[in-house]
Amino acid sequence: MRPVAILGIGQTIIDEQWEKSIRDIAADAVITAMHDAGRESAEGLFVGNMMSGIINGQSALGPLVADWAGLRGGDAAKVEAACASGAAAFRSGLMAVASGELESAIVVGVEKMTDRHPHEVTAALATAADADYEVDMGVSFVGLNALIMRRYMYEYGWKHADFAPFAVNAHANAVHNQYARLRHTITAEEFEKSAMIATPINLLDASPIGDGAAAVYIVPADSLLPGNRILVAASTSATDTIAIHDRKEPLFLAAAYQSSRQAYQQAGVEPADINVFELHDAFTIMSALSLEASGFAEQGKGVQLGLNGEITPAGRIPVCTRGGLKARGHPVGATGVYQLVEVVQQLRGECGETQVPDARIGMAQNIGGSGATILTHILKRE
Amino acid sequence: MRPVAILGIGQTIIDEQWEKSIRDIAADAVITAMHDAGRESAEGLFVGNMMSGIINGQSALGPLVADWAGLRGGDAAKVEAACASGAAAFRSGLMAVASGELESAIVVGVEKMTDRHPHEVTAALATAADADYEVDMGVSFVGLNALIMRRYMYEYGWKHADFAPFAVNAHANAVHNQYARLRHTITAEEFEKSAMIATPINLLDASPIGDGAAAVYIVPADSLLPGNRILVAASTSATDTIAIHDRKEPLFLAAAYQSSRQAYQQAGVEPADINVFELHDAFTIMSALSLEASGFAEQGKGVQLGLNGEITPAGRIPVCTRGGLKARGHPVGATGVYQLVEVVQQLRGECGETQVPDARIGMAQNIGGSGATILTHILKRE
Numbered sequence: 054m055r056p057v058a059i060l061g062i063g064q065t066i067i068d069e070q071w072e073k074s075i076r077d078i079a080a081d082a083v084i085t086a087m088h089d090a091g092r093e094s095a096e097g098l099f100v101g102n103m104m105s106g107i108i109n110g111q112s113a114l115g116p117l118v119a120d121w122a123g124l125r126g127g128d129a130a131k132v133e134a135a136c137a138s139g140a141a142a143f144r145s146g147l148m149a150v151a152s153g154e155l156e157s158a159i160v161v162g163v164e165k166m167t168d169r170h171p172h173e174v175t176a177a178l179a180t181a182a183d184a185d186y187e188v189d190m191g192v193s194f195v196g197l198n199a200l201i202m203r204r205y206m207y208e209y210g211w212k213h214a215d216f217a218p219f220a221v222n223a224h225a226n227a228v229h230n231q232y233a234r235l236r237h238t239i240t241a242e243e244f245e246k247s248a249m250i251a252t253p254i255n256l257l258d259a260s261p262i263g264d265g266a267a268a269v270y271i272v273p274a275d276s277l278l279p280g281n282r283i284l285v286a287a288s289t290s291a292t293d294t295i296a297i298h299d300r301k302e303p304l305f306l307a308a309a310y311q312s313s314r315q316a317y318q319q320a321g322v323e324p325a326d327i328n329v330f331e332l333h334d335a336f337t338i339m340s341a342l343s344l345e346a347s348g349f350a351e352q353g354k355g356v357q358l359g360l361n362g363e364i365t366p367a368g369r370i371p372v373c374t375r376g377g378l379k380a381r382g383h384p385v386g387a388t389g390v391y392q393l394v395e396v397v398q399q400l401r402g403e404c405g406e407t408q409v410p411d412a413r414i415g416m417a418q419n420i421g422g423s424g425a426t427i428l429t430h431i432l433k434r435e
Numbered sequence: 436m437r438p439v440a441i442l443g444i445g446q447t448i449i450d451e452q453w454e455k456s457i458r459d460i461a462a463d464a465v466i467t468a469m470h471d472a473g474r475e476s477a478e479g480l481f482v483g484n485m486m487s488g489i490i491n492g493q494s495a496l497g498p499l500v501a502d503w504a505g506l507r508g509g510d511a512a513k514v515e516a517a518c519a520s521g522a523a524a525f526r527s528g529l530m531a532v533a534s535g536e537l538e539s540a541i542v543v544g545v546e547k548m549t550d551r552h553p554h555e556v557t558a559a560l561a562t563a564a565d566a567d568y569e570v571d572m573g574v575s576f577v578g579l580n581a582l583i584m585r586r587y588m589y590e591y592g593w594k595h596a597d598f599a600p601f602a603v604n605a606h607a608n609a610v611h612n613q614y615a616r617l618r619h620t621i622t623a624e625e626f627e628k629s630a631m632i633a634t635p636i637n638l639l640d641a642s643p644i645g646d647g648a649a650a651v652y653i654v655p656a657d658s659l660l661p662g663n664r665i666l667v668a669a670s671t672s673a674t675d676t677i678a679i680h681d682r683k684e685p686l687f688l689a690a691a692y693q694s695s696r697q698a699y700q701q702a703g704v705e706p707a708d709i710n711v712f713e714l715h716d717a718f719t720i721m722s723a724l725s726l727e728a729s730g731f732a733e734q735g736k737g738v739q740l741g742l743n744g745e746i747t748p749a750g751r752i753p754v755c756t757r758g759g760l761k762a763r764g765h766p767v768g769a770t771g772v773y774q775l776v777e778v779v780q781q782l783r784g785e786c787g788e789t790q791v792p793d794a795r796i797g798m799a800q801n802i803g804g805s806g807a808t809i810l811t812h813i814l815k816r817e
Contacts, residue, residue, distance in 0.1 A: 054535045074567055106489045106515075110570065112562040113517040116674035116807040120681070126693060128672040129808065130523040131515040133488075135495040141512040145527050152534030153436045154670075180494040185456055188492065288536075290510040292498035299502070311508060425498035426511065 054151040059283040059432065061090025061270035062394045067234040067263035067382030069167040075109050079163040080122040082266035086159055087122075090270035096155040098122075098129040101142030101162035102386035107177045108169055118161060128155065135181035136335065137421030138162065139389025140428035143269065144288050150271050162390030163266035174262060178385070181422045183296040195259060195336070197297060197423050199251035202338035205304050206253060209353035213253050216337040217241040218359030219372075220257045220379055223334060226366065227376025229406040234263045234382030258337045260378035267390040269397070279435065283397050286414070287319035287431035295425040304353075308427035309346035309418065316416070316429040317348075324348040327431075328412040329399045330370055331392035333420040334377045343418055344370070347429070366407045374399060374407045389419035393430060400434040436533040441665040441814065443472025443652035444776045449616040449645035449764030451549040457491050458503040461545040464648035465504040468541055472652035478537040480504075480511040483524030483544035484768035487513075489559045490551055500543060510537065517563035518717065519803030520544065521771025522810035525651065526670050532653050544772030545648035556644060560767070563804045565678040577641065577718070579679060579805050581633035584720035587686050588635060591735035595635050598719040599623040600741030601754075602639045602761055605716060608748065609758025611788040616645045616764030640719045642760035649772040651779070661817065665779050668796070669701035669813035677807040686735075690809035691728035691800065698798070698811040699730075706730040709813075710794040711781045712752055713774035715802040716759045725800055726752070729811070748789045756781060756789045771801035775812060782816040 063085025065078055073081075079100065087093065100114045111117065115129030128149075134141035139162030146160040166174050178194045187197065206213065221241055227233035239257060247256040274284055291311035297303050317323060324347065332347075334340040341355030349370050350358050363369040375381050375395040378388060396415035398404050417430045445467025447460055455463075461482065469475065482496040493499065497511030510531075516523035521544030528542040548556050560576045569579065588595065603623055609615035621639060629638040656666055673693035679685050699705060706729065714729075716722040723737030731752050732740050745751040757763050757777040760770060778797035780786050799812045 076567075103494055104488060106486060106559070106562050109566060110558075110562050111566040112485055112515060113677060113804050113807055115516050115523075116804065117565070117677050119674050120676045125676065126673060126690070129516075129674045130527070130672070132527070133494060133513040133515055134497050134511075141497075145512070145514070145530075148527075148530045148534045148536050151536065152530045154530050154533065176492075177488070180488050180492050183499070184491060184493040185458075290512070291508060292501050292511045294502045294507060295495060295499050308508070422495050422498065425495055 055153065056274035057147050057150050057271050057285045058274040058277055059269050059397055060272050061086045062397050063089055064232050064267040064391060064394050065265050066232045067265035067384055070264040071168065075105055075111060075163060075165040076117050076121040078165060078264055078266045079118040079161050082268040083118065083122040083159055083161050086268035086270045092270060095124060095157045095159045095270065096127055097146065097149055097158040098124055098127060099142040099146040099158060099160045100131040101139035101390055102131055102164060103133055103135055103138045104177045109165055134426040135421035136385045137389055137419040137426045137428055138386035140419035140430060143390060143393060144290055144428060146271055147285060147288050150273060157272050159268055159270050160390060161266055161268040162387035164384035164386040165264040166262040166384060167264050186296045195251045195254060198336045198338060199254045201303060201423065202253055205338055208304060211356050214241065214245050215356045215360060216258065217244040218364065219334055219337040219340040220244050222364050223373040223377040223379035226374050226407045227380030230375040230381055233376040233380055234261055235380040254336055260335050260383035263382040263384045265382060265384040265387050267387050267394045269390060269393055281434060283400055284433045284435060285430065286433040287316035289315040290428045292426050293424055295422050297423055306342045306346040306424045306427060308424055309343055312427050312429040313347040316431050320431040322414060322431065326414050327416045329374055329396060329409045329415040330372050331395050331417045332372050333418055334373055334379050335383060339420060340372065347418065366409050371409045374404060374409060392417035392419060396432050400432060437535065438656035439529050439532050439653050439667045440656040440659055441651050441779055442654050443468045444779050445471055446614050446649040446773060446776050447647050448614045449647035449766055452646040453550065457487055457493060457545060457547040458499050460547060460646055460648045461500040461543050462504040464650040465500065465541055465543050468650035468652045474652060477506060477539045477541045477652065478509055479528065479531055479540040480506055480509060481524040481528040481540060481542045482513040483521035483772055484513055484546060485515055485517055485520045486559045491547055516808040517803035518767045519771055519801040519808045519810055520768035522801035522812060525772060525775060526672055526810060528653055529667060529670050532655060539654050541650055541652050542772060543648055543650040544769035546766035546768040547646040548644040548766060549646050568678045577633045577636060580718045580720060581636045583685060583805065584635055587720055590686060593738050596623065596627050597738045597742060598640065599626040600746065601716060601719040601722040602626050604746050605755040605759040605761035608756050608789045609762030612757040612763055615758040615762055616643055617762040636718055642717050642765040645764040645766045647764060647766040647769050649769050649776045651772060651775055663816060665782055666815045666817060667812065668815040669698035671697040672810045674808050675806050677804050679805055688724050688728040688806045688809060690806055691725055694809050694811040695729040698813050702813040704796060704813065708796050709752065709798045711756055711778060711791045711797040712754050713777050713799040714754050715800055716755055716761050717765060721802060722754065729800065748791050753791045756786060756791060774799035774801060778814050782814060
């Protein structure tokens with residue numbers, strides 16, 4: 054495999070974009086990434102998306118977005134891995150360029166979720182769980198995460214309030230991100246008092262959906278001069294059972310363990326070398342589990358990192374520096390690419406108030422389902 | 436890119452498989468392909484599927500099928516390009532192995548379409564068209580193909596009966612394929628008398644849906660001894676607008692022209708060198724357009740190949756030698772992989788009554804939408 058670099062990035066605001074079609078939103082991010090890369094075209098397009106067939110009545114986003122963004126004719130396909138669709142599409146684009154098949158590619162993650170009734174969106178999100186053995190029993194996606202969180206609190210003795218720092222940090226960072234959906238701070242008190250959704254998950258444990266797209270432009274690394282290149286130092290993907298009851302340990306993200314360890318090995322780094330970690334905080338419990346499985350905390354101790362103030366931009370392992378899923382927003386198939394774009398922004402030093410000083414190595418971890426597909430990417434500036 | 440070979444194949448019957456879940460059907464094909472390859476596992480799994488989220492309430496087929504087929508933990512994702520999802524997944528798997536990222540991969544195409552009311556399936560299929568500018572006007576997918584066929588007949592002066600050989604040949608070949616859905620012959624008279632669906636497309640112009648899966652096991656070519664290896668000599672993908680009214684020439688498959696020409700160049704062959712051509716006969720009109728754009732007939736003359744008897748297993752350019760979409764069946768996201776499996780069977784000499792003598796070079800072309808995404812693959816025995 055030849056090394057690959059990220060040359061350009063683009064993103065749209067995450068919001069209710071009712072005046073735009075899914076093709077418009079995706080093309081906005083694609084064109085911005087092309088401009089940022091200083092290119093006018095690309096040989097291939099990889100679209101990360103989960104639910105356009107269900108929610109937007111539109112399959113075949115590959116040719117649709119290619120046409121709308123001025124890339125008609127070229128190679129284009131969609132990649133889906135539930136909420137990890139964005140990173141899965143990035144990995145496909147990466148292999149296309151790494152193999153020598155393409156000299157340039159754009160990866161765009163896009164989701165348009167707010168046109169339909171929330172009940173329909175909840176049903177569409179539940180397709181990320183096991184249709185035959187979980188959803189058929191009546192459990193929703195947030196319900197599954199609630200079961201995990203409840204068990205975690207019971208098993209390790211944490212109170213709900215102990216999860217507050219994950220949400221508070223995300224909101225504090227989103228204030229400074231012009232693309233974020235929720236640009237306001239919250240307090241630990243507000244976190245505790247917010248409306249219950251599925252015990253023990255309340256409104257401020259959960260990330261908001263939204264319409265949005267993010268894109269990256271990738272090229273062979275050797276086509277750029279060394280110095281300030283953003284290199285893809287590791288790309289890994291691992292799976293676990295979709296159904297949580299089939300796992301040996303429902304409180305341990307085995308696929309995060311596997312993909313992070315393989316990523317550290319590929320990149321030749323250790324957890325302590327990671328300057329910034331854009332993790333998948335769809336719910337606060339997922340932040341804790343991701344930090345634990347990825348080697349930043351012992352099992353059952355992930356919550357402590359937040360309580361110790363170690364997850365802020367000035368902390369030991371900054372997470373969600375642009376707002377994370379919690380406050381930047383979670384347009385599901387786009388999220389994995391937003392994470393990568395944000396890591397690039399950190400490595401370029403473009404993050405202003407939430408900039409991690411001297412960030413040189415960043416990691417993004419995208420989770421599909423409740424841990425069924427987990428991709429880890431490590432980027433390095435060099 | 437390092438060359439890649441197909442080491443094993445597997446397929447299920449195409450039928451109404453109500454007693455099986457989509458994961459069962461996919462795993463049946465995956466396990467058969469592993470056995471055929473003489474392997475017990477694979478590093479990656481690529482699933483081609485169009486509509487599981489819409490029809491089966493199940494996204495994330497990657498980890499679902501990996502788990503069920505005994506590949507839990509490994510890399511897995513779904514690739515979607517409407518009816519070309521199978522070939523698009525194959526191309527992703529190919530690049531993963533060609534890049535050196537994986538040493539082995541299984542590509543499985545799967546679709547389970549018969550559990551729902553035909554109206555719902557028709558609506559799901561229509562997501563392959565342009566939701567905003569075609570489907571919103573009330574046109575279905577068969578309706579779009581009917582408009583193309585009608586224009587073709589008007590423009591070039593063909594009668595409906597002239598398309599009969601495509602359907603007659605497909606049915607004649609399917610009789611000898613144990614996995615085919617419609618294993619009975621039809622006559623040209625029956626073709627003309629069958630029920631009208633969307634003028635001028637009648638029942639015997641159209642391919643049947645179904646539940647089914649097909650899989651291939653791929654490895655680096657240099658891991659096998661030369662001689663009877665099935666090499667992937669070309670893999671190309673091209674796109675056009677989804678909406679037919681946006682195309683310069685609605686009767687010309689520009690993406691088939693582009694992807695076939697690139698494929699001939701990659702493989703170092705000409706159309707005359709192709710011994711067998713598994714084309715995408717979703718409707719008889721598509722057979723004609725595919726043959727024309729791929730260089731086997733002049734524009735407007737594709738129908739003549741059928742009338743001249745050149746498309747049978749003994750003809751100049753045998754197509755649909757195992758029944759094609761028309762009679763083997765068209766489980767949409769699986770079709771592209773069925774085509775590849777059938778080309779392998781021809782190159783191995785396993786096709787009995789419909790064997791093309793001395794087949795050494797075979798081509799498969801998978802069409803998404805009415806020509807929006809077209810992938811061409813050329814396989815060689817050497």
